[in-house]
Amino acid sequence: MHVRMLCLGRHWNGQKYQYEPTREDFDGQPAPPLPETFRTVAGDAARAAAMSLDADVCILNYYDADGRMGLHQDKDESEASLSAGYPVVSVSLGDTARFLFGGLRRRDPVESIALKSGDAFVFGGPARLRYHGVSKILPNSAPPDLGISGRFNLTLRRY
Secondary structure, eight states: OBOEEEEESSEEETTTTEEESBOTTTTSOBOOOOOHHHHHHHHHHHHHTTOOOOOOEEEEEEEOTTOBEEEEOOOOSOHHHHHHTOOEEEEEEESEEEEEEOOSSTTSOOEEEEEOTTOEEEEOGGGTTOOEEEEEEETTOSOGGGOOOSEEEEEEEOO
């Protein structure tokens, strides 16, 4: 994983591989709150995909030109959230990413999808535990009027 991460709503503790209300592995402070505008964006994107989401967690990832994230499942939310199949909403800003979307097993075939700035990708229900990742960032592909390099990704979910 080559990415910088900020968590809102709950903190992802990479040492324990779990969400927690405080940044126990960093400074002991509470996780910053999830802005209401982020909840609205997540809910709107989920509704556009005929799903429902009242997000309470956002992982904000920043990928530079060398950024990537290996295939993984988002499966560390509460059992109630996972069994309900609440979707994950991914919103991309900046450079285009080569997003990988596979099956329920790591060895299943993987589809490569270009996620451009402004794209939202929603997966939930039976697809909620599909493997996914980012294999490449296409440098200098962000809309020039944004004035940024790299890719920002908001991954919103319900704990």
